[in-house]
Amino acid sequence: MIRGARSMAAATMAVAVAAGCGSDGGGSATTERTEKVTLSLVTYDSFPTEGTSLNTALAEFTETSGFDVRIVVAGDAGTMVTKAELTAGNPEGDVMWGVDNTLLSRAVEADVFTAHASSELGAVDPELTALVPGHEVTPVDYGDVCVNYDIAWFAERGLDPPATLRDLVEPKYRDLLVVENPGSSSPGLAFLLATVAELGEDEWQSYWADLRENGVEVVDSWNSAYYERFSGSSGAGPRPLVVSYGSSPPAEVLFADPPRDDAPTAVIASTCFRQVEFAGVLRGTDHPAQARALVDFLAGHRFQSEVALNLFVYPARTDVQLPEEFTTFSVVPDDPLTLDPAAIAEHREEWVDEWTQIVLR
């Protein structure tokens, strides 16, 4: 009873505060210093919540704008978007970071975001901004999902690593590849989309049948694939080919102990599928002006300089200098595979179900 009464009081207070902000919500973000606004940044679970330079940058935002930023971890990217769809219009926070191009159409169709043309768009790679002409979200970073290989494994056997997707079905690469289930893993889905993009909507099925014939192993998560089944990671699994990220080789260098100056793994550039991540103002936020300011900050130079080393992705801005390890050990393919987000949204479920029938049954 007492607890109920107390949370009633708390809820009433929250409503009062929200109403108070709403009344002067029209004022510009910088003049609105009277009320301490807390913005909730909804994000995926690999986003650090404290103690990194990314968090330092967010603290600087708080200092200059006066708005506190609370990080709300919603789960992996797919979970985050499903939850955003269910709560569209009454969101769990004010701004979302990390919806990617394989999930974007789903979120946009569910009317999760409020359009906002960021003041920082001029500095963002035009190829990325072209993906969202309606400005529902702002591109903030990109990366690639590629087949990675264990350099030493191939060197020891005098075998050339595969160079293309087609090579992977050759008998000499039998039983060497481990991939993630596209039904449960976001890199797994990206790799399925890579094969659709490369081989076409009618050919990818037979390619996967051949891959299966050639002993492809499927696991449910990136973590299992990379650490438990891949020979090039510290988990030292049995297989020298894995679907992972374009930034995995530099991560292997940066997080090596003792420090090393050459990467143990490398990327097969022609297999890369481009993943672009976006940030956007969630429709139904109590603080639209402040939320827009936060999105601008996330796309701004200060924050963008921190994403490479903290999230292992490339900044969407073109004017940010990348750390050396990053440029040395990762390959940014000139012409990565992509698919139209709308086509992905339309066919994702059908392709995944079809894939499941071909590869797992």
Added chain:
Amino acid sequence: MDADRAALSRPAVNAPPRSLRIALAAVPVAFLALFYVWPLTTLLGRFLNVDAVVDALNRPGLARTAWFTLWQALVSTALTLALGLAPAFLLGRWEFRGRRVLRALVTVPFLLPTVVVGAAFVSLLPDALVGTPTAVIAAHVFFNIAVVVRVVGALWERLPPDLDAAARTLGAPPVQVWRQVTLPLLRPALVSSSIVVFLFTFTSFGAVQILGGSEHPTIEVEVARRALQLGDVSGSAVLAVLQLVVLGAVIAIAARLQRRARVPLARDVAPRRRPVTRRQRLALAGGTLLTAAVVAAPLVALALSSFRIGGHWTFAAWTDLGETEIRPGLGLGVDAAGSILRSLRAAALATAASVVVGALASSAIAVARQHGRLLDIGLMLPLATSGVTIGLGMLITFDRAPVDWRGEPWLVALGHALVAAPFVVRTILPVLTARPAEWLDAAATLGATPSRAWWEIDVARLRRPLVVAAAFAAAISLGEFGATTLLSRSGRETVPVAIARLLGRAGDIPRAQAFVLATMLAVVTTALILVVDSFDRESGGEHASA
């Protein structure tokens, strides 16, 4: 047998008053209605429809998934029960050096986040087994053996030892004593623990994902996959209902079995035997070592992984933990001590909530006898319901004032309590229902009011199972089970969240640090169990001398 059942269904003459029964049941019923029934019905009401049912039932692979889910759960349960009995016997009946450490050790796998122990388990399995049902079943036995050891052990140590001694004196061979005396006496705990293990393995998620590869999904895995990755909440809801219907039936049948069990229990823990003969010592040492080895191997592998970076041994992951920078500008932002404290704090809240709810519910079930069965079944249902479904239900139910609770940290704790409460009931109820109704009559004859008789007879005997139950509840909270993994969290990380973040990264150091955190969690939880168990022993001692 029939007379026996009649005696049970007839309320005892001196049963506790109706007002007491209602008061006891009010809290658990309200808790269940608010945090389980409401979110679940909200979600199903919004997403369940005829089209979705037709689609789901026609989707290829459903029968296969359902069959795999069922048979692996049956086999896992049978094996867990079979393999758990020996340690339960050792721990419940014998006194030996290292007994408490062994008991704590057996419990640890149950406590740790599945993703971590799963990884350690994979590193131990022969390569050919990874991705097979065998691996899944082995992991299920390893994870759940604690349930059998703890629940059966708690009853076993209360069985009057003179019963089997008497049977032996009368010339019954050991096998016959086991079949005709011990086994029937243990039945409530056997049913209790196997139903819990069955529910857990039927709805298994993490172990199946990590060890089963992608070719053997359970229904629970499909529920999550459809809702979270494909955004098909309706299709997911159909599967969740299918699972709930099957398991609801199983629970109802088990509840029937449970009601019929009735065991004369010792007032207190029976004195445990010390090994006397050389043979007993050897058998005991062998059993202890074997159990310890089986349980400890993955834990040792886990700890070793934290000292192994890039193929060599090092303390780097330990010494670097909490460093802001591993290289200039590069940090992982791990606050080990802080995250463990936060996990423990959340666990304390979840434990308190589930013990209150579970204890009140058990008492209500025990005194209400017939109507109690409904509450008993009701409390078990959250275990039979997909965590994804409850989690998403909470998200869309507690989203507006005055119930805008979805971002509240305590909702996570109550979510844990939802999963833990049935464990509390399963641990306490066998002890309570085993109390003959005549004891209350006897108390009344001696002049006690019905309420006082209930307090003196039922509540006083609860202290020990309550401690066991609390340990389970804390474990469930620390290891992050069920719906709570679906709730969004703000603020600083708990251990499982930090581990998940680190394991999502490429590179040697993040992975090793994840294992450091997991090792620390294992050590802290082992210590916690030892403390809880020692408190239990002290209070038991006072009790005996009083």
